[in-house]
Amino acid sequence: xxxxxxxxxxxxxxxxxxxxxxxxxxxxxxxxxxxxxxxxxxxxxxxxxxxxxxxxxxxxxxxxxxxxxxxxxxxxxxxxxxxxxxxxxxxxxxxxxxxxxxxxxxxxxxxxxxxxxxxxxxxxxxxxxxxxxxxxxxxxxxxxxxxxxxxxxxxxxxxxxxxxxxxxxxxxxxxxxxxxxxxxxxxxxxxxxxxxxxxxxxxxxxxxxxxxxxxxxxxxxxxxxxxxxxxxxxxxxxxxxxxxxxxxxxxxxxxxxxxxxxxxxxxxxxxxxxxxxxxxxxxxxxxxxxxxxxxxxxxxxxxxxxxxxxxxxxxxxxxxxxxxxxxxxxxxxxxxxxxxxxxxxxxxxxxxxxxxxxxxxxxxxxxxxxxxxxxxxxxxxxxxxxxxx
Numbered sequence: 001x002x003x004x005x006x007x008x009x010x011x012x013x014x015x016x017x018x019x020x021x022x023x024x025x026x027x028x029x030x031x032x033x034x035x036x037x038x039x040x041x042x043x044x045x046x047x048x049x050x051x052x053x054x055x056x057x058x059x060x061x062x063x064x065x066x067x068x069x070x071x072x073x074x075x076x077x078x079x080x081x082x083x084x085x086x087x088x089x090x091x092x093x094x095x096x097x098x099x100x101x102x103x104x105x106x107x108x109x110x111x112x113x114x115x116x117x118x119x120x121x122x123x124x125x126x127x128x129x130x131x132x133x134x135x136x137x138x139x140x141x142x143x144x145x146x147x148x149x150x151x152x153x154x155x156x157x158x159x160x161x162x163x164x165x166x167x168x169x170x171x172x173x174x175x176x177x178x179x180x181x182x183x184x185x186x187x188x189x190x191x192x193x194x195x196x197x198x199x200x201x202x203x204x205x206x207x208x209x210x211x212x213x214x215x216x217x218x219x220x221x222x223x224x225x226x227x228x229x230x231x232x233x234x235x236x237x238x239x240x241x242x243x244x245x246x247x248x249x250x251x252x253x254x255x256x257x258x259x260x261x262x263x264x265x266x267x268x269x270x271x272x273x274x275x276x277x278x279x280x281x282x283x284x285x286x287x288x289x290x291x292x293x294x295x296x297x298x299x300x301x302x303x304x305x306x307x308x309x310x311x312x313x314x315x316x317x318x319x320x321x322x323x324x325x326x327x328x329x330x331x332x333x334x335x336x337x338x339x340x341x342x343x344x345x346x347x348x349x350x351x352x353x354x355x356x357x358x359x360x361x362x363x364x365x366x367x368x369x370x371x372x373x374x375x376x377x378x379x380x381x382x383x384x385x386x387x388x389x
Contacts, residue, residue, distance in 0.1 A: 010138055022054050025055075031055075060073055063084065067084065082228075086221055094121060094166075104167075105186075107136050110140060125147065127149075127152075128151065128153060133151050165198070166201070169187075181207070195216050199234050205281055213232075217232070219232075221246075242257040257283075265297070270320055271294070271317060275315045297374060309388065321384045321385060340367045342367070344369070345370075347373040352373050
């Protein structure tokens, strides 16, 4: 996106163009026709900028909800931006620590900066990209929030004026995700230096435990059952070694390594629990087992079994109906005998592709069911289960 075109979009004539573009799209006018109409009065680059914002705002609703219609975005900035509930959780943790000031290093379009400002923190954001800086500034203004934004190189800044630093290293390029921490921007050695002070760094959920520096808390966060990120907290912000936080609706629940006793393996019982992905990533499955008075099905697999029925925000519970044959041919016969035509297949610890197996089973019938494929005591096992209310 061109910087001058975006700045013009913020002027009164630009806002009028954006409103017209928004109305046309809302009325169902195809983008090409909408562009033709708008170009009768404005240049192509300005029209493209306005229609681009309309499209990005629509895409941003999944992350920003109702705020999206007042915000501005760039495609890469939206891709990297944190979902509002996750950003609000992090900002809440920051606010609880009551730092005198915070700097967002690589603030992008301002998603996290908005959450920090809304939580009452005195904050500033920097980014190398002048367009993203302008967008972040416009977003703070659009939402009536305080905060300074400027173009700067986070890796060379003097951070001493700020009590806390936050960073979200870029992990994407035009070719896709960057999995190696040394290829992040800024790279891992900068992250390590940052974590030597009071800081929080958003990282990929797949970060290895042994990469986390000593004394730094690693928190894995899921939202509505999907793991969204891991965050590393250092200095006085760190309160434990590993944490799993589950966000669902307006609620929040958290587990730490202090809640996790040594893992025990139990024989298959009446109930099966599938821990949330954040719990699995944090290595806290035994904490779920303790909550439901159960144990692991297998010491290497994140399924918990228990004779007790419990409701927990950290796992989905199932009642085990029966064990079915694990081999494909007798499994197909057993499912057909039960009239099962629609089958959800869940698996852990076994080399099975559910979509491929479902096609090969050639199911027929009117009954829906859930099948869990896993290992019990090292043996491949198929369990017919039903989800607990």
